[in-house]
Amino acid sequence: MRMALLRAIAVSLSVAGTSALPYHASLKRQVSELRPDYDFIIVGGGTSGLTVADRLSKAFPKKSVLVVEYGAIEYAPGVFDPPTLWTQSDPNAVSRWSFNSLPNPEVDNHTAFIAIGKTVGGSSAANGMFFDRGSRFDYDAWTEVGGPELRPSKIKWNWNGMIAYFKKSVTFTEPPPAIAQKYGYTWDVSGAYGGTTPIFSSYPPFQWGDQPVLRETWEEMGLEPRRECAGGDKEGICWVPTSEDPITARRSHSGLGHYAAVQPRSNYDLLVKHQVVRVVYPKGLKAKSGPPLVVVRSVSDAGQQFNVTAKAEVIISAGAFHTPTVLLRSGIGPASYLRAAGVPTLIDLPGVGSNLQDHSGPGVFWNYTKPGNFSPLPHDMLDPTFKADATTGFNQVPARGPYTLSMGNSAIYVSLPHVAPATYRDLVAKIRRLATVGNTAASYLPPDTDPSVVAGYKDQLQTLANLFANAEAPSLETPWAESGGSALAFHLHPLSRGTVRLDPGDHLAQPILDYRMLSNPLDLDLHLAHLRFLRKLLDTPTMRRYGAVELAPGPAVAATDDALRAYIRQTMILSFQHPCCTAPMLTRAKGGVVGPDLKVHGTPGGLRVADMSIAPLLIGSHLSATAYAVGEKAADIIIEEWSKPGH
Numbered sequence: 342m343r344m345a346l347l348r349a350i351a352v353s354l355s356v357a358g359t360s361a362l363p364y365h366a367s368l369k370r371q372v373s374e375l376r377p378d379y380d381f382i383i384v385g386g387g388t389s390g391l392t393v394a395d396r397l398s399k400a401f402p403k404k405s406v407l408v409v410e411y412g413a414i415e416y417a418p419g420v421f422d423p424p425t426l427w428t429q430s431d432p433n434a435v436s437r438w439s440f441n442s443l444p445n446p447e448v449d450n451h452t453a454f455i456a457i458g459k460t461v462g463g464s465s466a467a468n469g470m471f472f473d474r475g476s477r478f479d480y481d482a483w484t485e486v487g488g489p490e491l492r493p494s495k496i497k498w499n500w501n502g503m504i505a506y507f508k509k510s511v512t513f514t515e516p517p518p519a520i521a522q523k524y525g526y527t528w529d530v531s532g533a534y535g536g537t538t539p540i541f542s543s544y545p546p547f548q549w550g551d552q553p554v555l556r557e558t559w560e561e562m563g564l565e566p567r568r569e570c571a572g573g574d575k576e577g578i579c580w581v582p583t584s585e586d587p588i589t590a591r592r593s594h595s596g597l598g599h600y601a602a603v604q605p606r607s608n609y610d611l612l613v614k615h616q617v618v619r620v621v622y623p624k625g626l627k628a629k630s631g632p633p634l635v636v637v638r639s640v641s642d643a644g645q646q647f648n649v650t651a652k653a654e655v656i657i658s659a660g661a662f663h664t665p666t667v668l669l670r671s672g673i674g675p676a677s678y679l680r681a682a683g684v685p686t687l688i689d690l691p692g693v694g695s696n697l698q699d700h701s702g703p704g705v706f707w708n709y710t711k712p713g714n715f716s717p718l719p720h721d722m723l724d725p726t727f728k729a730d731a732t733t734g735f736n737q738v739p740a741r742g743p744y745t746l747s748m749g750n751s752a753i754y755v756s757l758p759h760v761a762p763a764t765y766r767d768l769v770a771k772i773r774r775l776a777t778v779g780n781t782a783a784s785y786l787p788p789d790t791d792p793s794v795v796a797g798y799k800d801q802l803q804t805l806a807n808l809f810a811n812a813e814a815p816s817l818e819t820p821w822a823e824s825g826g827s828a829l830a831f832h833l834h835p836l837s838r839g840t841v842r843l844d845p846g847d848h849l850a851q852p853i854l855d856y857r858m859l860s861n862p863l864d865l866d867l868h869l870a871h872l873r874f875l876r877k878l879l880d881t882p883t884m885r886r887y888g889a890v891e892l893a894p895g896p897a898v899a900a901t902d903d904a905l906r907a908y909i910r911q912t913m914i915l916s917f918q919h920p921c922c923t924a925p926m927l928t929r930a931k932g933g934v935v936g937p938d939l940k941v942h943g944t945p946g947g948l949r950v951a952d953m954s955i956a957p958l959l960i961g962s963h964l965s966a967t968a969y970a971v972g973e974k975a976a977d978i979i980i981e982e983w984s985k986p987g988h
């Protein structure tokens with residue numbers, strides 16, 4: 342069962358094509374090809390990083406921008422993948438890093454499996470292309486959790502401060518009327534879209550034949566279809582667009598939209614297959630010492646390290662796993678940890694690499710004993726004629742057929758008051774008590790956690806209690822990825838916190854991830870509430886009509902809460918591939934790493950973080966749309982600062 346689950350997830354991971362992006366003069370492969378110095382250096386050519394690079398190089402034609410990317414450009418998909426790879430996925434593809442977390446004691450020592458992007462485009466070039474946004478309450482929580490100290494900042498990361506960047510960050514294309522009518526797609530351009538950036542959000546011209554079944558089921562469960570779910574409100578049944586070109590249905594990612602599409606631009610260089618080792622403030626941390634320099638090494642020719650000089654700023658956008666590694670190797674992190682790791686401390690910043698969060702959860706699985714007369718269904722791909730036509734269709738302009746569909750386009754988002762009307766108050770009260778009474782919260786964090794991080798965690802619990810009490814703030818997501826037979830319960834707002842640390846044997850190797858899922862035991866109660874709710878889908882007229890039989894957890898297991906808890910521990914998927922929050926935007930006294938201007942605390946300036954590690958709390962959606970918006974907002978903040986007289 343577990344392997345089957347992992348494989349189901351892996352399908353959504355999608356795949357790496359071998360088609361190259363067009364080459365440009367500004368593509369650099371060796372340090373010797375670089376300019377003597379750059380105004381801005383961006384660490385990591387991923388989702389947020391390339392967004393920042395594109396915007397800065399456009400806004401400042403006379404300033405130079407360098408992106409340093411660990412991965413190769415050859416494996417950045419220029420197209421969405423050879424169709425044969427649609428149902429297969431190689432987690433060890435060269436365009437990805439695959440990780441197994443440390444054994445997680447609370448879940449029978451299982452490990453989380455995560456495969457993140459290692460190519461130009463980062464995880465946007467390797468993800469499942471499900472292109473949703475959090476609810477307004479998710480971003481409002483980012484501001485709320487910052488507390489009164491961050492609230493006066495004129496830079497707002499709440500929904501009202503983010504919506505303009507969400508809109509700007511993508512081009513949404515309305516599906517043709519015939520397609521919209523056939524599948525029932527709905528949307529609201531003025532509430533959610535309006536941008537013209539070449540990052541595409543589209544609805545595919547295809548759905549499997551049984552698509553309406555689960556939508557009917559959900560309606561029978563009392564959930565309401567929403568016209569648009571990207572405009573801040575998403576409690577209910579949602580259509581979710583795909584990050585793909587509206588005509589060719591090929592993957593849209595930051596490597597295409599924010600690099601290839603804007604080249605040539607003479608001030609925008611990209612150095613591939615180089616790892617940023619650390620940043621160094623050669624003149625120390627005095628007010629006027631300027632930005633740090635960036636130490637890089639070639640990935641293929643490891644060993645020699647080179648300095649690259651930044652004149653204005655360094656922006657770290659290496660993603661939630663690697664941004665902390667760059668900071669830690671630079672001596673920016675928890676002093677006690679750095680001492681033990683043998684890295685001289687530059688800034689004691691206990692929050693670096695703490696606060697790791699991800700979506701996780703168990704599933705409900707069933708079989709239909711009275712199959713409906715649906716066509717087409719995924720097993721039709723086994724028919725050579727059907728499959729050949731799918732390939733032909735995918736290569737037509739406009740593209741058509743099954744290969745235009747990535748993960749699916751539907752999901753339900755349900756708040757805790759709707760998931761568990763009878764018990765949610767009790768759960769919320771328990772979370773609040775944890776936040777306010779005694780020191781039990783600290784005992785759920787790693788033993789060496791700094792008091793500042795504990796204080797921030799208690800604030801987070803308080804904010805999360807507010808979210809869980811809000812009937813319009815979803816706590817459960819179930820995406821309907823493929824037809825029939827399974828529904829996964831994404832726990833959108835976990836209470837447990839993991840860590841990212843350097844490999845003690847080799848600081849330049851991949852980091853050690855300790856997911857610590859269920860280390861806060863209330864997470865198990867939340868999973869239980871979600872699972873009990875989700876099982877009700879089998880008790881609807883539609884499911885009965887098709888003779889749906891629950892295979893797991895099954896009525897016997899569901900008879901007691903304890904048996905269901907054991908089922909969750911044994912079968913839950915520990916990562917739905919949404920790691921975040923490891924350099925959180927909080928005050929230094931609360932374990933924060935950056936402020937609302939994204940500057941790293943304790944530096945004299947010249948060093949910011951812009952990627953999904955800056956989120957203090959995980960959002961109730963997949964992350965790529967937010968990673969783009971974070972990049973857009975970061976770019977605006979930096980552009981405003983460098984447009985001031987005197988710069």
Ligand SMILES: Cc1cc2nc3c(=O)[nH]c(=O)nc-3n(C[C@H](O)[C@H](O)[C@H](O)COP(=O)(O)OP(=O)(O)OC[C@H]3O[C@@H](n4cnc5c(N)ncnc54)[C@H](O)[C@@H]3O)c2cc1C
Pocket residue numbers: 353354384385386387388389390409410411412455456457458459460461462463464465467468469470471472473615616617618658659660661663664667748918919920951952953954963964965966968
């Ligand atoms: C398998 C998978 C499936 C997903 N599915 C979806 C989905 O369907 N929908 C969705 O919205 N989201 C999905 N996500 C999540 C989403 O894609 C990511 O959270 C988001 O793209 C992260 O953006 P980022 O800018 O923070 O980091 P990334 O886009 O990962 O960029 C980080 C970049 O930094 C580079 N880098 C790292 N370290 C260094 C270094 N030391 N020096 C130089 N470069 C470095 C990396 O190679 C990478 O290119 C998925 C993620 C994965 C991994």
Ligand SMILES: *[C@@H]1O[C@H](CO)[C@@H](O)[C@H](O)[C@H]1NC(C)=O
Pocket residue numbers: 444446449450
């Ligand atoms: C998990 O691993 C630890 C350390 O190896 C071991 O002590 C413990 O018994 C294991 N737990 C389970 C449930 O296997």
Ligand SMILES: *[C@@H]1O[C@H](CO)[C@@H](O)[C@H](O)[C@H]1NC(C)=O
Pocket residue numbers: 621623634646647648
């Ligand atoms: C890089 O810069 C650091 C700090 O100024 C210096 O100590 C080191 O020697 C430089 N390395 C190279 C290869 O120039």
Ligand SMILES: *[C@@H]1O[C@H](CO)[C@@H](O)[C@H](O)[C@H]1NC(C)=O
Pocket residue numbers: 708709892
């Ligand atoms: C589910 O149904 C299919 C088709 O009827 C059958 O082949 C399969 O064995 C069933 N699986 C289980 C676990 O009962």
